[in-house]
Amino acid sequence: MKMTPGVLIIGALLVFWASAFIIAGLPAATMKEKPSDIWRPLTAEEEAGHRLYVANGCSYCHSLFIRINDWDIGAERIAQAGDYVGQEPIILGSERTGPDLSQEGGEHPDDWHLAHFTNPRYTSPISLMPSWEFLGRQEVRQLTAYVQALGLKAADYRTARQKYWKQQASAAYAAGPDANVEWIHSQVPEVWRRMPNPYPADAAALARGKRMYQDFCVNCHGPIGDGQGPAAAYLYPPPLNFTTLRRHLVENRYIGGIFYYQIMNGITGTAMPYFKKHLESEKIWDLANYLGVYFVGYTDANIEPRGIDAAYEGPWQNPYQPPAKGAK
Ligand code: HEC
Ligand code: HEC
Numbered sequence: 118m119k120m121t122p123g124v125l126i127i128g129a130l131l132v133f134w135a136s137a138f139i140i141a142g143l144p145a146a147t148m149k150e151k152p153s154d155i156w157r158p159l160t161a162e163e164e165a166g167h168r169l170y171v172a173n174g175c176s177y178c179h180s181l182f183i184r185i186n187d188w189d190i191g192a193e194r195i196a197q198a199g200d201y202v203g204q205e206p207i208i209l210g211s212e213r214t215g216p217d218l219s220q221e222g223g224e225h226p227d228d229w230h231l232a233h234f235t236n237p238r239y240t241s242p243i244s245l246m247p248s249w250e251f252l253g254r255q256e257v258r259q260l261t262a263y264v265q266a267l268g269l270k271a272a273d274y275r276t277a278r279q280k281y282w283k284q285q286a287s288a289a290y291a292a293g294p295d296a297n298v299e300w301i302h303s304q305v306p307e308v309w310r311r312m313p314n315p316y317p318a319d320a321a322a323l324a325r326g327k328r329m330y331q332d333f334c335v336n337c338h339g340p341i342g343d344g345q346g347p348a349a350a351y352l353y354p355p356p357l358n359f360t361t362l363r364r365h366l367v368e369n370r371y372i373g374g375i376f377y378y379q380i381m382n383g384i385t386g387t388a389m390p391y392f393k394k395h396l397e398s399e400k401i402w403d404l405a406n407y408l409g410v411y412f413v414g415y416t417d418a419n420i421e422p423r424g425i426d427a428a429y430e431g432p433w434q435n436p437y438q439p440p441a442k443g444a445k
Contacts, residue, residue, distance in 0.1 A: 153199030155270040159263075166263025167204070169256055176210035178246065181267065183219045190394060191220025194271060215246055220268040223275020226283055229388040230261040232351035239336045239348035240388070282386025290354035297354070298365045305378045313417040314373025315424055316399060317433035318406035326407025329400055333392065342412030352388045359412035370439045371417050376405035415439045 118124060159167060170176070182196045183189060196219045201207045225233075229240055234257045237244035249257060265276050289300035302310065316322060330338075336346040337356040344358035366372045380401050383391030392401065409416035416437045419426075 150198045150202055152202045153197045155194070155268065156199055156202055157269050157273075158203060159266060162259055162262040163266040164263075165256075166259040166261070166266075169252070169260050170263055171206065171208055173249070173252075176208045176212070178210075178212055178214035180210040180213055180217045181219045182209040183217045187217060189213075189217050190224060191217055191268065194220055194268070200269065218264060218267050220271060222265045222268040222272020223277075223279055225390060226279045226386060226388060227261055227265065228352045229390070230264060231257065232348040232388065234260060235351060236347070239346070239351070240390075241333070242336045243332050279386055282384075284386070286354050286384065286386045294358070294361050295365070298357075298362060301357070301379075301384065302365065302369075302375060304384075305375050309374040309378040310369065311371055312374030312377070313371050313420050313423070314377070314402055314405050314409070316402045316406065316418060316427075317430055318410055318416045318418040318435070318437060319431070319433050322403045322406055323410060325400065326403040326405075327411075329396065329404050330407055333395070334404075337388065342408065348388070354387055356388070359408055362413050363415075366413060366439075368442065370420075370442070372409050372413065372415070372439070373402065373405045373417050376408055377401050380404055410437050 181201075183191050183194070185195050200219070201209075233240045233246075234249045234252075236248045236250065237246040249260065252260070266272055268275070285300075289297045292300075337344075337348045337352070338359065339345040339349075339356070342359035344356040346356060349355045362372075366375075369375075379389070380396075381391060381393045383389045396404070406416050406418050409418075414437075416435065417439050418437070419433060419435050420439065
């Protein structure tokens with residue numbers, strides 16, 4: 118065959134179409150991803166939130182794809198291709214200035230998100246996420262609906278649990294401060310209620326407690342622990358006022374285990390988040406000592422049964438002794 122310009126052009130076009138078919142056409146025709154076990158379509162409001170997520174560049178700081186090597190919120194379920202069927206556009210993001218959000222739905226109740234989108238520092242005092250208050254209440258509601266849907270059916274399961282416990286917690290709060298505290302404490306397992314703080318509340322521990330309180334708690338529970346931080350205006354039930362706890366706790370004497378359990382797990386249904394992924398064990402005990410000493414007026418640190426002191430602990434006598442039973 119003679120290499121005329123016509124043959125050359127037809128040959129080049131054939132090569133082009135063949136490679137286009139192999140690279141793009143074949144995969145598009147055969148690689149239809151099937152919906153995963155947790156998949157469901159987004160509602161209109163969630164879809165509107167998804168568009169806001171894309172338009173406002175949330176993916177510059179957040180990913181929507183949690184991998185087997187991650188140890189983050191949502192790592193209970195590794196992301197799968199089938200989770201994203203029907204999303205347009207699919208923007209998974211590769212930056213993690215903020216946490217991965219692929220299983221964000223149901224991590225917090227809606228009121229937490231309202232406070233957080235209004236000003237992230239209300240709920241997370243050292244956050245560098247920008248405020249989205251300028252979007253207005255309706256768009257913040259749509260964004261909230263979208264982040265509550267992240268995780269799809271797995272998220273629905275968690276949001277249903279948040280809603281169930283929100284009802285219980287709101288009813289307890291409406292019954293008055295004493296009934297509320299009694300209800301919250303009755304949800305803490307007996308073994309934790311009867312556990313004293315095993316760590317001394319020495320100067321270094323209290324300084325660590327204070328630092329963490331400023332970094333994680335202060336804008337909800339307030340600088341003096343009265344529950345009047347700036348987030349309170351957005352939350353129902355509002356953050357607990359620690360200064361009302363004393364009369365409940367003196368009957369019990371022990372206080373450290375109750376605090377530890379609640380700080381570790383959060384209180385589902387309320388804005389109180391869990392901290393077991395942010396803070397390791399000793400830091401949670403330090404916080405419990407800090408709340409006890411500064412906001413309640415005593416700590417059960419190192420009282421009987423105290424166990425064996427850890428090797429690194431110095432000699433320490435508890436100067437913040439729990440009051441005797443029946444004391445005010
Ligand atoms: C400049 C980076 C940045 C941008 C942009 C950003 N975030 Fe964040 N985001 C963060 C950081 C950091 C955190 C962790 C601290 C906190 O809770 O605020 C966070 C936390 C969150 C959380 C809470 C996660 C949890 O359960 O603790 C949600 C939900 C969230 N962002 C949603 C969004 C949405 C929706 C957008 C876009 C409208 C957005 N973020 C834009 C940095 C960012
Ligand atoms: C986003 C707001 C928010 C943040 C941040 C927050 N809390 Fe809470 N906290 C709450 C709410 C809301 C409650 C429950 C109020 C209710 O149900 O009456 C609560 C309850 C508690 C309780 C239960 C007290 C009791 O005796 O029953 C403890 C302890 C507590 N918080 C400690 C902390 C600590 C420590 C931090 C920081 C590491 C923290 N909280 C951060 C909102 C918050």
